[in-house]
Amino acid sequence: MLIKRKEFLQVGSLATASFMLPQFLKAFEKPMMVPPGNKVVVVIQFSGGNDGLNTVIPVRNDIYYKGRPGLGIAKDKAVNITDEVGLNPALEAFKGLYDDGSLGILNNVGYPNPDRSHFRSMDIWHSASASNEYVNTGWIGRYLDAQCKGCDKPTQAMELDDVLSLALKGDESKGLAFKDPQKLFNTSNGKYFKDLNANHQSGEETVDYLYKTMSETISSADYIYQQSKTHPTNEAYPNSDLGKDLKTIASLILSDINTKVYYVSLGSFDTHVNQENQQKRLFTELNDAVKAFTSDLKKNNRFNDVLMMTFSEFGRRVAQNASGGTDHGTANNMFFISGGLKEKGVLNAMPDLADLNEGDLKHKIDFKDVYATVLNKWLGADDKMILGKKFQYLDFI
Amino acid sequence: MAASNRLKNQHLLWRAGFGPMAENAADLDKLSSKDLWGLLLKTSAKKPEKIEVAQNLIDGLYKGVQDVAQMQQNGLSNDQKKQIREQSRDDLKNLNIRWLEEMINSEAQLREKMSLFWHGHFATRVINSYFQQELLQTIRENALGNFKDLLREVSKSPSMLSFLNNQQNRKKKPNENFAREVMELFTMGRGNYTENDVKEAARAFTGWGFNLKGEFEFRKMQHDDDSKTVLGKTGNFTGDDVLDILLEQKQTAKFITKKIYRYFVNDKADDAKVEWLSNRFYQNGYDIKKLMEDIFTSDWFYEEKNIGTKIKSPIELIAGIRRLLPMEMENDQAQLLFQKTLGQILFYPPNVAGWPGGKNWIDSSSLMLRLRIPQILSANDIMDIMPKVDDDVQGGMMEMAAKKIKEVTRGGTAKIDWVLAAKIFEATSREKLLQKIADTVLQTKGHVPDTLLEKYLNNASRENFIKSAIINLMSTPEYQLC
Numbered sequence: 001m002l003i004k005r006k007e008f009l010q011v012g013s014l015a016t017a018s019f020m021l022p023q024f025l026k027a028f029e030k031p032m033m034v035p036p037g038n039k040v041v042v043v044i045q046f047s048g049g050n051d052g053l054n055t056v057i058p059v060r061n062d063i064y065y066k067g068r069p070g071l072g073i074a075k076d077k078a079v080n081i082t083d084e085v086g087l088n089p090a091l092e093a094f095k096g097l098y099d100d101g102s103l104g105i106l107n108n109v110g111y112p113n114p115d116r117s118h119f120r121s122m123d124i125w126h127s128a129s130a131s132n133e134y135v136n137t138g139w140i141g142r143y144l145d146a147q148c149k150g151c152d153k154p155t156q157a158m159e160l161d162d163v164l165s166l167a168l169k170g171d172e173s174k175g176l177a178f179k180d181p182q183k184l185f186n187t188s189n190g191k192y193f194k195d196l197n198a199n200h201q202s203g204e205e206t207v208d209y210l211y212k213t214m215s216e217t218i219s220s221a222d223y224i225y226q227q228s229k230t231h232p233t234n235e236a237y238p239n240s241d242l243g244k245d246l247k248t249i250a251s252l253i254l255s256d257i258n259t260k261v262y263y264v265s266l267g268s269f270d271t272h273v274n275q276e277n278q279q280k281r282l283f284t285e286l287n288d289a290v291k292a293f294t295s296d297l298k299k300n301n302r303f304n305d306v307l308m309m310t311f312s313e314f315g316r317r318v319a320q321n322a323s324g325g326t327d328h329g330t331a332n333n334m335f336f337i338s339g340g341l342k343e344k345g346v347l348n349a350m351p352d353l354a355d356l357n358e359g360d361l362k363h364k365i366d367f368k369d370v371y372a373t374v375l376n377k378w379l380g381a382d383d384k385m386i387l388g389k390k391f392q393y394l395d396f397i
Numbered sequence: 398m399a400a401s402n403r404l405k406n407q408h409l410l411w412r413a414g415f416g417p418m419a420e421n422a423a424d425l426d427k428l429s430s431k432d433l434w435g436l437l438l439k440t441s442a443k444k445p446e447k448i449e450v451a452q453n454l455i456d457g458l459y460k461g462v463q464d465v466a467q468m469q470q471n472g473l474s475n476d477q478k479k480q481i482r483e484q485s486r487d488d489l490k491n492l493n494i495r496w497l498e499e500m501i502n503s504e505a506q507l508r509e510k511m512s513l514f515w516h517g518h519f520a521t522r523v524i525n526s527y528f529q530q531e532l533l534q535t536i537r538e539n540a541l542g543n544f545k546d547l548l549r550e551v552s553k554s555p556s557m558l559s560f561l562n563n564q565q566n567r568k569k570k571p572n573e574n575f576a577r578e579v580m581e582l583f584t585m586g587r588g589n590y591t592e593n594d595v596k597e598a599a600r601a602f603t604g605w606g607f608n609l610k611g612e613f614e615f616r617k618m619q620h621d622d623d624s625k626t627v628l629g630k631t632g633n634f635t636g637d638d639v640l641d642i643l644l645e646q647k648q649t650a651k652f653i654t655k656k657i658y659r660y661f662v663n664d665k666a667d668d669a670k671v672e673w674l675s676n677r678f679y680q681n682g683y684d685i686k687k688l689m690e691d692i693f694t695s696d697w698f699y700e701e702k703n704i705g706t707k708i709k710s711p712i713e714l715i716a717g718i719r720r721l722l723p724m725e726m727e728n729d730q731a732q733l734l735f736q737k738t739l740g741q742i743l744f745y746p747p748n749v750a751g752w753p754g755g756k757n758w759i760d761s762s763s764l765m766l767r768l769r770i771p772q773i774l775s776a777n778d779i780m781d782i783m784p785k786v787d788d789d790v791q792g793g794m795m796e797m798a799a800k801k802i803k804e805v806t807r808g809g810t811a812k813i814d815w816v817l818a819a820k821i822f823e824a825t826s827r828e829k830l831l832q833k834i835a836d837t838v839l840q841t842k843g844h845v846p847d848t849l850l851e852k853y854l855n856n857a858s859r860e861n862f863i864k865s866a867i868i869n870l871m872s873t874p875e876y877q878l879c
Contacts, residue, residue, distance in 0.1 A: 048788045118788040119522070120748060132577065134750040136757055154761060162783045163738055164760045166747075174760040179783075188765050192853055196873060199849050206706050207841055209756060210764065210874035217761035270788040273475075323475055 039305050039378050040253055040260060043140075043167075044242075044286070046312035047267030049118060052332040052361075053318065053351070054279060056105055059086040063353035067319035071275060071326065085346055090283035093291035094335070101344045102294070102303070103337055104396045108351055109370065110331035110363025114314060118270065118328075121313040126167035128368050128387055139371050140261050141170030142386045143379065147260075148173050155220050157261040158252075160245040168263060174213075175263070176220055180248060185225035188217050227255040235296035238288040242266050246293040254300055260379060269312060275325040294337065303339030307378050307397065310335040311367065317359050331363035334370065336396055343396040369394055400699055403836060405430045408704045411840060411879035412661050413437055413693055414506025416717035419814075422821045422837055434693050438686070441508035445537040448499070450491040451527035452484060488526030493736075493743045494729050496533065500716045511540035511685070513712060514660055516743070517751035519551045519583065521560040527611055528556035529744050544653060544683035545644055548583060552640060555607040561749065564606045566599060568621040573599040576639075578749050584643040586652040590628060597625040602636040650679035654688065661692060663703050664755045670697065705840030705878050708758050711739035713879065714767060718871060721838070722818050724774065724811040731810075735770065737784035739763055745787070764877070771871035775864070776810040819863045827859075834866045841875040 058064045059075040060083070078086025081098045085105075097103040113131040115121045127135035137145075140157050148156055157168050157175035168175030178184035197218055200211045231254040237247040242264065249262045266286060271278050290308070297303040315332030331351070351361045372391035375383035384390050400408070406425040410417050414437065417425060425433075500509045515536045523529065532554045539547040551557055552575075558564060561575035576599035580590050604620030607613055625634050627642055634642075643649055654675035658666050678688045692698055709717065715735055726732055736742045740763055741752055825833045831847055831854075855865040870876060 047785075117522075119745075123748060132574075134748050136753040161785065162762060163740075163785050164762050165785070169757070169760060177760070177762040187769065188761075192869070192872065193768065195849055195852070196845060199846055200874075201843065203843050204706055204841065206708060206756075206878060207843075207875060210708075210759065210877055213759055213761060213764050214768070214874055217765055220761070265785075268788055 038260075039307070039380075040262070040302075041374060041378060042246075042249060042262045042306060042308040043264070044308065044310045045165075045263070045265040045267075046269050046282075046310060047118075047122070047265050048270035048312070049121075049314045049316055049328055050269040050312035050332065051271060051275060051279060051326050052107075052312070052315040054275070055088050055091075055283075056107065056333045056346075056350070057086040057088070058084065058350050058353065060084050061350070061353055064318070067353075069320070070324060071320040082346065085350065088279065088283050090280045091287050093287045093294075096291075097294065097337055098345060102339050102341060103335065104341050104344055104347050106334045106336065106347045106365065106370065106394070106396070107349065108331045108361060108364035109311075109334050109367050110314070110361070111366055111368070112363075114330040114360075114363070116314065116328040116330075118313055123166060125311060125313055125367060126165060128371055136166075136169070137171055138165065138167035138169050139375075139386060140168045140263065141166075141174060143170075143261070143375060143381055144168075144173035144175065145170035146382055146386055147379075153220055153223070153258070154216050155224060155257060155259055157263065158224075158259055159263040160248060161263075161265065165263065165265075168261075175261070176217070176224075178221070178224070180244070181221075181225045181228040184221045188221040194218060224252070224257070227257040228252055230255045233296055235292050235299070237292045237296075238285070240285045240289060242285050242289040243292065246289045250293055250296045253297070253302055253306060271316070272321065272325040272327060273323045275320075290337065298339065305340065306338055307340065307374065308335075308337040309370070309374065315361060318353060318356060318361065319359060329360045330357070331361040334367075338397070341396055347394075347396055365394075366391065373397065400701065400704060401836075402426055402428070402430070404704060404840070405699050406433050407837070407840060408699060408879075409433055409437070409693060410506070411713075411717070412510075412698075412707075413689070414510050415500050415713060416720050416879065417837065418720040419723050419817050419821055422721065423823070430699065431694060434690070437507040437693075438690075440504040440506065441511075441541060443505065445505065445508060445534070447530075447534050448492060448495045449530060450488040450495065451530050452488060482524065485524055485526045489524070489529060489744050490729070490733060492526060492530055492533065494732060496743060497712070497716065497732065500712070501719045507689070508537065508540050511689070512537045514657070515540055515547065517746060517754075518656065519547075519557065520746035520749050520751040521556045522744070522746055522748070523556055523560050525556070525559070528554070528559065531611065532556040539685075541686045541689070542684075544678075544685055545640075547685075548644070549637070549640055551583075552579065552636070553605070553613040555611050555613070558605060558607055558613075563602060566603050566605065567619040568600075568603050571596070571599040571603060571621075575599070575605075576602050579640075580643065582750055584649040584652065585646055586648070589646075589648045589652075594627050597627050598639045600625050601627065601634040601639045605636050644683065647675070647679055650683065651675040654678050657688065658692070660754070661689075662698060664707060667697075701842065705842060705875075707879055708755055708877055709879050710752065710754060710758060711736055711741040711767075712743065714739070714770070714877065717879070718771060718774065722774075722867065723814040726811045734784060738766055759877075764874075767877055768872050768874070771868045771876075774811045775813060775868050815860055815864050818867065819860050822863055830859075830862065831866060834863065835870055838867055838870040839873075839875050840879050844875045845870070845873055 053064060054071065054073055057073050057078050059078055059080065065072045073089065075086060077089050079089060079092055079095045080086040081095060087094050094103055111124060111131060115124060115131050124131055126138045128139040129135040144157055154174055154176045159165055159168055159175055159177040160179065161177050162179050164175060164177035193214065197211065197215050202208050228248060228251050231251055233247060233251050233254065237243040245264045252259060266282060269279065269282060294303060297306055311334050312332055314328055314330055316326035316329040321327050355362060368387055369392045372383040372387055373394045375381045375386055376393060377397045403425045406428055407417050409430055503509055519536065521532060532551065535550045535554060539550060561578055562572050563575040566572040566575060573595055577595045580595060580598065581587050600621045604616040606616055622633050624631060627634060627639055628646065630642055632638065655666050655671045658671050658674065674688060674691055677691055681687045740758060746752055821837060822830060822833055835844060850869060853865065853869050855861040
């Protein structure tokens with residue numbers, strides 16, 4: 001199995017390895033080396049529906065300022081990156097990334113027949129399904145299914161959270177969720193659970209499935225905890241939740257762990273009321289954490305191998321509401337941050353505010369195009385199989 | 398080896414209800430499964446008492462609040478809207494807790510279990526406690542009745558009509574959402590009708606809506622009364638006609654029967670048995686009680702492959718623990734927290750398709766939490782898990798919600814009535830005690846070896862021994878199965 005694991009990391013496919021029942025009981029004996037160039041994706045989810053228009057601001061668009069007399073961000077307040085485009089004032093470090101050529105902004109990303117319920121729209125993004133389809137697995141989970149049949153560890157995709165998101169649930173394989181390695185280690189390393197695991201005799205299929213999950217969790221917890229300690233980062237991270245999460249992620253990226261996808265959430269961006277302060281606070285947290293993270297990766301020569309991407313379940317309406325906020329909208333922008341971008345800066349046209357659908361932006365790019373691009377070009381995976389059909393590749397990586 | 402009487406009876410109680418309860422778990426050796434089934438039927442025969450929680454919402458309904466989560470324009474101020482939404486969410490919490498109490502304490506085990514099945518089959522997610530309360534009552538009243546009535550009443554409920562946007566389904570401007578799901582999820586299942594059938598059916602459902610009192614209303618002016626063709630039949634159909642056409646299809650009986658088989662018997666459907674059951678279900682005019690009787694009185698239901706091989710849903714898990722261990726929860730928030738972190742909150746299904754179930758319940762974090770819950774309840778461990786934000790519920794107020802949750806994290810514990818729990822084993826000798834406890838707690842064929850278990854048991858007293866044995870047995874992967 002060890003040899004095959006190396007193959008997975010280098011060739012990116014273990015789809016042929018058969019599922020050996022006794023194998024799961026012992027999980028990994030040795031950590032495996034990660035070859036340089038091991039590509040990693042870090043997904044940052046903006047929960048609650050981030051207001052894209054006050055994130056990437058059309059600073060010369062009258063319609064924008066007309067629709068947002070109180071909430072619009074003036075050109076001289078924004079962090080301007082081009083003559084037409086400014087960023088939210090709290091995203092000062094993103095200007096540095098832009099100047100560096102390590103920031104990509106993709107506008108007008110969405111899907112047909114958008115749903116305005118948080119939960120449902122997030123479901124659609126997580127499962128990469130059409131808005132009238134109900135799919136019980138997520139795009140990263142299905143990536144695990146495709147890449148990892150028979151792998152004895154769910155550490156290929158990890159979420160920094162107590163509860164696992166749909167995005168990371170596959171049919172056979174599922175990602176691993178934990179808030180911090182120490183806590184994971186403590187809760188899954190009870191002596192009783194280890195004893196149970198060691199004494200299990202395989203038998204009925206469902207019981208075995210549960211024991212397999214428990215066994216993987218125990219050994220992964222151990223593995224993650226050990227790995228997280230091997231390269232303690234010297235970088236100063238902010239003491240926010242996201243700061244801590246990105247610090248954990250950085251220390252794992254710098255270790256020998258085999259993780260390909262990290263997943264983390266920030267929120268809530270559901271700014272119906274008093275939007276300015278709430279978005280500012282969240283973006284300050286984002287800005288400071290991303291600043292430390294990118295600097296850390298650069299110093300350790302891993303910035304070219306890491307692609308960070310952000311998304312939200314929907315954007316918000318163009319016009320502000322009566323409470324100093326904005327209501328649920330549709331299409332939105334995404335950030336891509338990496339030292340390895342092929343196309344940089346503002347990747348496509350800003351939203352056309354003169355061509356709206358009942359006050360909402362029309363999407364120009366299906367978010368599944370982005371997934372297909374990341375799966376195929378960054379992770380070397382079979383995007384068609386994972387997404388169920390062929391989507392258009394983009395050129396930013 | 399044939400299954401013991403106890404195992405069979407517990408199997409029936411787990412599948413047709415929420416597991417054995419402390420008060421009568423001792424009697425399960427003697428009773429025959431046929432008699433137990435008779436008891437289950439008898440105790441579920443009465444009309445259920447309504448769970449009423451919605452407060453001041455009628456007022457909101459009169460003001461035109463159709464879906465309080467998405468109130469946009471009406472005469473209410475922002476503060477009033479917010480207040481109604483918050484009230485409604487609080488009511489929904491009460492509805493959740495009180496229904497869960499019914500599942501745990503009611504003698505009508507079969508009815509409540511059946512209702513939980515229909516709650517997932519006719520899944521709606523609307524933040525209007527009045528609508529949800531009414532739909533729940535419809536479901537509980539018809540859970541063991543006739544599927545035709547149930548389908549019709551649910552289809553006409555404001556909860557379903559608003560969730561699937563049928564208020565917007567009008568002549569010449571059809572909204573197909575409701576028509577599509579009626580076919581795909583409620584009756585026939587995907588692949589048994591065409592896109593055109595959906596389009597035509599949607600026209601028949603035009604004009605189906607509800608008024609401000611939360612009552613079904615047929616709006617003649619919005620109804621398209623021209624001719625439609627649905628599943629090969631042509632006529633000036635109404636919505637009721639389309640439901641009749643769907644119920645005439647044998648495929649509907651088959652689809653429902655298969656889902657019931659997978660829910661109550663085994664995740665892997667046995668095609669021959671489903672065929673036999675569904676033919677009878679169809680011939681019996683969709684009598685749900687008769688279908689369940691066919692299942693629960695069959696010999697194959699008690700076959701080894703069907704016992705102890707199904708993953709409990711979070712609700713089944715929690716209710717099952719609380720039935721065997723009578724307890725007073727320290728606070729209600731903790732109960733919701735368990736549901737949230739384990740992935741099944743009553744009245745908040747993931748989407749109209751309901752909870753997928755089976756292996757979907759299990760991932761590394763949900764499994765580890767499941768294994769720790771008995772420890773948390775008995776105060777050997779603390780609840781330190783944060784659920785995800787749900788902005789449909791919390792409306793961006795994550796910080797407040799987080800604070801509330803922090804306050805309850807130490808409150809996951811309960812006062813367990815160990816005296817009552819220990820009574821189950823009153824007549825059991827010390828030598829046979831561990832075996833008997835394991836046989837009562839677990840449904841799986843094999844389980845943790847006694848030698849391992851004994852290392853973790855408290856021998857200080859008989860009660861401590863029983864207590865530590867139950868808690869440890871519940872903290873196993875085997876206990877996740879029924």
